[in-house]
Amino acid sequence: MKKLKHSPILGIMAVALLVSLSCASFADESDKHIGKGAETLPLFDAHIHYKEPAWGPFPPATILELMDKTGVAMGLVSSTPDDGTIKLWKYAPNRIVPELRPYHGQAGSSNWTKAPGMLDYLVKRLNDFPHQGIGEFHLHSIDPNDKPLLRKIADLAIERNIFIHVHSGKEPVDLLFALEPKLKIIWAHAGMSEPAKTVEDMMARYKTLYADTSFREGGILNSQGSIEPAWRKVLEHFSNRFMVGSDTWVNAQWENYEQIISINRKWLSQFSRENAEKFAYKNAERLFGRPVKKNLIGRR
Numbered sequence: 001m002k003k004l005k006h007s008p009i010l011g012i013m014a015v016a017l018l019v020s021l022s023c024a025s026f027a028d029e030s031d032k033h034i035g036k037g038a039e040t041l042p043l044f045d046a047h048i049h050y051k052e053p054a055w056g057p058f059p060p061a062t063i064l065e066l067m068d069k070t071g072v073a074m075g076l077v078s079s080t081p082d083d084g085t086i087k088l089w090k091y092a093p094n095r096i097v098p099e100l101r102p103y104h105g106q107a108g109s110s111n112w113t114k115a116p117g118m119l120d121y122l123v124k125r126l127n128d129f130p131h132q133g134i135g136e137f138h139l140h141s142i143d144p145n146d147k148p149l150l151r152k153i154a155d156l157a158i159e160r161n162i163f164i165h166v167h168s169g170k171e172p173v174d175l176l177f178a179l180e181p182k183l184k185i186i187w188a189h190a191g192m193s194e195p196a197k198t199v200e201d202m203m204a205r206y207k208t209l210y211a212d213t214s215f216r217e218g219g220i221l222n223s224q225g226s227i228e229p230a231w232r233k234v235l236e237h238f239s240n241r242f243m244v245g246s247d248t249w250v251n252a253q254w255e256n257y258e259q260i261i262s263i264n265r266k267w268l269s270q271f272s273r274e275n276a277e278k279f280a281y282k283n284a285e286r287l288f289g290r291p292v293k294k295n296l297i298g299r300r
């Protein structure tokens with residue numbers, strides 16, 4: 001092959017080509033992933049609990065300091081008992097979206113649907129406080145005897161235009177939508193142990209199914225620290241329906257709160273800015289009708 005003679009024009013063209021190629025690849029990369037930009041997004045934590053054992057070691061001021069420190073501008077809070085949620089909401093109403101967890105007294109995750117007076121309790125709490133959801137509650141399995149109560153809870157959610165937040169596998173979500181197709185359901189932990197493919201099928205089937213991704217960080221981020229392809233597919237396809245969350249179900253989760261939030265930012269960093277913003281706070285803004293802005297940090 002004939003050797004090209006050195007030419008200043010060719011040299012300039014080569015440099016221009018290299019510059020444009022590297023700019024293009026840089027632009028592609030930044031289009032593709034938000035990267036470090038995920039570290040400064042305001043977050044809406046869609047799965048906070050403030051249970052009684054946390055009230056002593058983590059008073060409301062400490063919880064809000066943790067939220068400030070981690071850039072969590074706002075959170076969806078449900079507690080056992082509900083007084084925990086109300087304590088946090090009264091302390092920082094601009095930062096807390098309350099939802100009503102049914103558990104109180106002897107009524108817990110495995111027996112709440114059988115607890116005497118449950119419906120009256122829920123109605124009274126909903127009348128007394130501005131909860132924007134009923135949950136997070138567990139439905140471990142389907143018991144036909146629970147249907148009358150679940151039907152009434154679905155009616156309450158529709159009448160008040162609030163969410164149901166359910167921790168369950170696929171079948172109880174199917175049951176709830178069968179009882180009332182117009183429900184807005186937040187699927188806790190994005191189905192908890194359901195595979196990403198099932199979550200995808202459910203999102204396709206139900207247009208008003210949403211999910212928080214708490215406890216799923218380990219599935220979304222694979223052992224190499226990149227996004228598991230099946231999760232990328234469902235998260236990108238239904239990017240308007242997912243919200244990050246921490247799930248502070250025991251005090252150890254509060255102790256590790258900074259680390260949990262940082263893992264969430266790590267997986268967010270591997271999505272486009274548009275999608276990362278949706279998962280971080282924009283979906284929550286739309287669903288709860290509340291602006292989730294950085295200037296909330298530090299406010300009470």
Ligand SMILES: [Zn+2]
Nearest residue numbers: 136167188189
């Ligand atoms: Zn849960």
